[in-house]
Amino acid sequence: MSAYVLTDAVLATMNASAPYGLVPKAAVAVEGDRIAWAGPADALPPPFDGWPAERLEGRLVTPGLIDCHTHLVQGGDRAGEFEMRLEGASYEEIARAGGGIVSTVTETRKADEEALVSGALRRLDALIAEGVTTVEVKSGYGLDAETELRMLRAARRLGEARNVTVRTSFLGAHAVPPEQAGRADSYIDEVCLPALRRAAEEGLADAVDGFCESIAFDTAQIARVFDLAAELGLPVKLHAEQLSWMGGARLAASRGALSADHLEYANWEDAAEMARAGTVAVLLPGAFYTLGETQLPPVGAFRSHRVPMALATDCNPGSSPLTSLLLALNMGCTLFRMTPEEALRGVTVHAARALGLADRGRIAAGLRADLCVWDVDRPAELAYRIGFNPLHRRIVGGRT
Ligand code: DI6
Ligand code: FE
Secondary structure, three states, X not given: OOEEEEEEEEEEOXXXXXXXXXXXXXXXXXXXXXXXXXXXXXXXXXXXXHOOEEEOOXXXXXXOEEEOOOOOOOOOOOHHHHHHHHOOOOHHHHHHOOOOHHHHXXXXXXXXXXXXXXXXXXXXXXXXXXXXXXXXXXXXXXXXXXXXXXXXXXXXXXXXXXXXXXXXXXXXXXXXXXXHOOOHHHHHHHHHHHHHHHHHHOOOXXXXXXXXXXXXXXXXXXXXXXXXXXXXXXXEEEEEOOOOOOOHHHHHHHOOOOEEEEOOOOOHHHHHHHHHHOOEEEEOHHHHHHOOOOOXXXXXXXXXXXXXXXXXXXXXXXXXXXXXXXXXXXXHHHXXXXXXXXXXXXXXXXXXXXXXXXXXXXOOOOOEOOEEEEOOOOOHHHHHOOOOOOEEEEEEOOEO
């Protein structure tokens, strides 16, 4: 088992002790895939002070970044729709006309597992190049059992092909497929729920997600999916209040969801319910930006109620073709007025919580040694620059 020390570092531990949990002139000891010790370098105790040490010359070390909401596995692209939107069509109009999610479904059904993996790897590699060490990947572009399961298998394979943790979410309740148009209830009961059972039996889903929206499913339909998730022992999360208020955030909170995501139309009372339930607010500025939204998520209400806020790319071919978590940090600050510290907590400690992972997201003894070394002087620089990648080194489970 390898054991080493990184010293002459500035640690943004993300512990609650100080802004960013900052420890200047610090050291971190790594043993195998775990952090063995972290703190001021001059307090490094035995036996760590005898381990091989590498000086980082004052570089910043953060927890490995976590992208807790992506649709990385997908067929085709939707550049044509981007052009239509620029000519004035809205996202909802395109969806209702059979474009949108449904057009990606057509392309995804045509793709075999190999093609899904190789397409997703290009996007995953872009995330990894900026320090992502854990990524969530959803199904939701199959909308039939075979293709939903194929997407999840492809997602699992991403974690074998690269040194990254992949967490999967079953998103069968993403849209009504064309062959079931107008029959959302029968789609849920006859296709989505049986597919979820199979995904659980095959160990392909770590969580269950849904899209609660006028162009997708209402709270009663999502509640049936959540009922089955509970029966199967799987945690839930929900795309909620993105384009309109549907009551999804409250439903999610009432089921103890890990997260409610998007939330532009969420309100004060939704934030209170989420706080009570410990549900993380996952904010997705890439979708807000791409769709030219003007309704801002209630960041102030989340702050007041102490709802943990996470940030993610929502990488998907329609509403957020974004493969940069650093840009999501910047957008969280410039568009949503989050502080750079909130943004960084949003892709570390709070993103870990949104995935139900207690073993990462901070720098502390006993946690996984998922770390990023950055060529920056101050942590705020990670959110401040636009289109610049200062990653010096990415360490996953102790390995560079
Ligand atoms: N909300 C989103 O932003 C994505 N899915 C969802 O439920 C969009 C997916 C797409 O347009 O392909
Ligand atoms: Fe999404």
